[in-house]
Amino acid sequence: MEKRATIKDVAQAAGVGVATVSRVLSGGSASPSTRERVLAVAAQLDYRPSALGRNLRQRRTGGMGLLVPDLTDSFFGRLAEGVLACARSAGEPVVVGSTGDDPEQESELIGMLLEQSVDRVIAVPSGDADAWRPAIRAGMTVIFADRLPAVPQDPAAASGFGDLMLLDGLAAAAPPPARALDAPAVLADDRAGIRTAVRYLSGLGHRRIAFLGGPGHDRRVAAFREAVGEPMDEELIVFATGSRDSAYAAASGLFQSRPDLSAVLAGGNMLGEAAVLAARELDLRVPQDVSLVMYDDVPWAELCSPPLTVIAQPGRDIGYRAAELVLRAGSRRPRTVVLPTELIVRGSCGPRR
Amino acid sequence: MEKRATIKDVAQAAGVGVATVSRVLSGGSASPSTRERVLAVAAQLDYRPSALGRNLRQRRTGGMGLLVPDLTDSFFGRLAEGVLACARSAGEPVVVGSTGDDPEQESELIGMLLEQSVDRVIAVPSGDADAWRPAIRAGMTVIFADRLPAVPQDPAAASGFGDLMLLDGLAAAAPPPARALDAPAVLADDRAGIRTAVRYLSGLGHRRIAFLGGPGHDRRVAAFREAVGEPMDEELIVFATGSRDSAYAAASGLFQSRPDLSAVLAGGNMLGEAAVLAARELDLRVPQDVSLVMYDDVPWAELCSPPLTVIAQPGRDIGYRAAELVLRAGSRRPRTVVLPTELIVRGSCGPRR
DNA sequence: CTTCTCCATGGAAACGATTCCATCATAGTT
DNA sequence: AACTATGATGGAATCGTTTCCATGGAGAAG
Known part of the structure; x- marks a missing residue:
């Protein structure tokens, strides 16, 4: 040696x-x-x-960080592939972390990146905007991908009655109000995608459409609410955490508690998988008994029976563009990019029974 | 800031x-x-x-590198998750690269890691053992996962006649002969897995079983040959490159050229996907017309119709163990680990028609 | 009381690059 | 010929840590 x-x-x-x-x-x-x-x-x-000497002198590590919730999820796999492809062509290293959709782990990973002096990060955020503020203040260029960080839970809003008074009383002198982070992002056009799906289902005659959401699907839910319009039946919106089990439980629970629903829009591929499984388990036929649209296209959607109607989003492109942005940052501050989605009709939707 | x-x-x-x-x-x-x-x-x-100062002083970057062919492949996604999980619990950064199963890109990535002074690497190798020798000589601790690097193509064997003479002339002073690399690895027990699958299919009466292989499936092919025994019908072993298109082409070609085959063993999940698709396209019913076993279990295997019979391999564990080994390396040289596989019978195999 | 040992401690030298700055030579201008 | 502008060049400082080594003080053993 x-x-x-x-x-x-x-x-x-x-x-x-x-x-x-x-x-x-x-x-x-x-x-x-x-x-x-x-x-x-x-x-x-x-x-x-040696990158070591150079990095020390320049007080920054080259390359970039990438934080995703779960590489096992095929969407994030595609996103990561996009980032890596761009980074590779630039000869830059990528430090990858998987957060498990857990804000705490995310914080730890941010700390790790800070320690490594990685000053450019692409993140599918799991935590609050507040979790990211320190990193940005420390000089990190952060580009969010696929989602935006939630606007922080206002502690007053969280716990009911008395707090309303509190909120009233302190409105003027309140501490920095919970506000969104303004950081560039690369996103799929969830709003258009969801609306297209809802319109498609409505067009088939469906009136009771449920939404199966997962972590980070806030914008999709909001778009769903908007597309469905008033009055919204709140029971038709259910949430799961990141795990497969939780997704299955949510889907199964939904089908059982609301036998009257005729269509389901799954907010991600794991939710879609869970919906198919739950429907099959409960002897609901797709699409005769219930129609199903899945947000995110995956290779197996075609193998399913029936093949799944989906809203495709360009996962790989999202990653690639985000990497481009973060690499070019410094010249001028990058602006948010929204990429189009596409409804791909296969066989999992039918007219209302 | x-x-x-x-x-x-x-x-x-x-x-x-x-x-x-x-x-x-x-x-x-x-x-x-x-x-x-x-x-x-x-x-x-x-x-x-600052990790920068420390790294420079110690002439090594903490953490580890991870090289996989394609994060889009759910198996490598699981493997990567395992590595990341272990690294996270150790607080160590992981630099990830995606090689696209291309030895050249792999070499570039190795060079990048060398430049970064990353001296511990987990790799699903795409290149020769020779591609890895320099890295190991430079002091890298390399742990292979899922596969071993191919034993290098002997240049003499590759290009015919004149070289034989050359070889003759230089036999004494010849450069080190092509030999395998001895480096620790974490592997699934392909041999047992494949044998189990072949026995299972044989037990159902199948005599013409085909193998659909992809890059890096050498050990699986070898196991297949061994399990089937003589005489081996070479036409029943076909290869695809890493892409989905190539996999589909290989599967489709196989079905068309050999209508007499009654069972297919797909060497990876992308090959399995391709086989299902190709069979459907050619109106071959599974399992009535052709039985199918897929190496590697994936969530959608259950959603397929019929649900796929698979050989499950512990992708996540492979990654996790590899990361453990590479972190503990230095104390004593880690030895190769082989993890068990499991045949999961679902609905894609039936008796020979 | 002396001597020896042992620890806590801080100064300074690495580590390998980039970059500021002073120096020097050459060519161009008056 | 004297002076200036220009560009190539190398020495040395710097980045933030770890680690070697010398120093000094305290406690133990004689």
């Missing part, structure tokens, strides 16, 4: 100073003859500059 | 030398009173040691 050549070795072998080597290698000015000699020696010694 | 406190700030504020702070923080010896004071000051200043 031979040790690597350092810039000093190159300088010595080429008979120049280290400063010159550094300049040649990073495109500074140097006479053609020196340049040539240095490059030759560097190649000959198989010299590769 | 305020800048972070350094160890010097802490030392000054605590009225001690930097060496003492360093010792306190990394568990060296110090008097209880100093220790307490330093810790208090550090907490108060919200001091976090």
Whole structure:
């Protein structure tokens, strides 16, 4: 195990100073003859500059961080692939963390990135906007992907009655009000996607459409509410946590408590999977007994029987664009990007029975 | 954007030398009173040691690298989740790269890791053993997961005649012969898994069983050959590259060229997906016309119709164990670990028609 | 009381790059 | 010929840590 050549070795072998080597290698000015000699020696010694030295001097780690809830979820897998593809073509390393949709783990991972001086991060956030504020204040360039961080729970709003009074009383002198974070993001056009799906189902005659949501689906739920309009039957909106079990339980519970519903819109591929499973378990036929639309297209949607009608979102592109943005950041502050979705009609929806 | 406190700030504020702070923080010896004071000051200043400084001094980056062919493949997603879970609990960063099953990209990524002084790597290798030798010689601890690197193509074997002469002439002074790499690995018990599947299919009366392989499935193919025994009908073994299209083409081609086959063993989940699709396209009913076993269990296997009979392999565990090994390496050289597989019978196999 | 040992402690030297700044040579201008 | 502008060059400082080593003081053993 031979040790690597350092810039000093190159300088010595080429008979120049280290400063010159550094300049040649990073495109500074140097006479053609020196340049040539240095490059030759560097190649000959198989010299590769150590990122360690450079990083320390520049007080920042190259590359970027990527935080996703769960790489097992095929959507995040595609997103990550997009990020990695972009990073690879730029020769930059990517530090990946999986948060499990748990704000606490997310915080720890943010801390880890801070410690590593990773100052560019792409995140599918699980925590509050407040969880991200410290990172941004520390100088991190953060680009959110797929979702935006929730606007922080106002402690007053959380716990009922007396708090309303409190809120009233303190309205003027209140501490910094819960507010959204303004940070660039790359998102799918959830609003349009959901609306398209709801319109499609309505067009088939469905009146009782349920929404199966998961963590981070706030914008989708909001879009669903908007698309369905008043009066909203609140029981038709149910939530699961990130796990498969929870998704199944939510779906199964929904079908059992509301036998009158005729269509379900699943907010993500795991929810869709759970819905198919639960329906099958309860002997509900798709689409005769219940119609199903899944948000997010996955390869197996076609293999399912019936093949699932879905709203496709460009997961890979989301990642790729986010990586581009975070790499180009610094020149000018990147602005939020919204990518289109597409309704793909297969076989899981039918007219209201 | 305020800048972070350094160890010097802490030392000054605590009225001690930097060496003492360093010792306190990394568990060296110090008097209880100093220790307490330093810790208090550090907490108060919200001091976090910079990984940059430490890494440079120790000439190595903490954490580990992870190289997989494709995060979009649910198996590698699970494997990555396992690695990340273990790393997270150790507080270590993971640099992830996706090779696309391309040896060239893999080499570039290895180079990137070398440049970053990442000296511990978990890899699902795509390239030769030769591609990995330099990294190992440079002092990297490499643990292979899921597969072993192929034993290098002997250049003489590759290109015919003239080379034989060359080989003859140089036989004595020849460069080190192509040989396998001896490096620890964490693998699924492919041999047992494949054998179980083949026996299961044989037991159902199948005599013409085909194998659909992908990149890195060498060990599975070998196991298949062994399990089927002589005489082997070579046409029944077909290969695809990593892409979905290629997998579909291979499956479709197989079904069309050999209408006499009665069972297919798909070497990975993408191959299985392709087989289902191709069969459906050609109006072959599963399992009446053709039986199908897929290597690797995925959530959608149950949603398929019929639900797929699979050989499950513990993807997440493979990743987790590999990460454990690579973290514990250094004490003693880790040895290869083989994890069990399990045949899960669902509905995609039937008696020979 | 002396000597020896043991620990806590802080100064300073790494680690490997980038970059500021001073120096020097050469060419161009008056 | 004298002076200036320009560009190449190398020395040295710097980044934030860890770690080696010397120092000094306290306690134990003689």
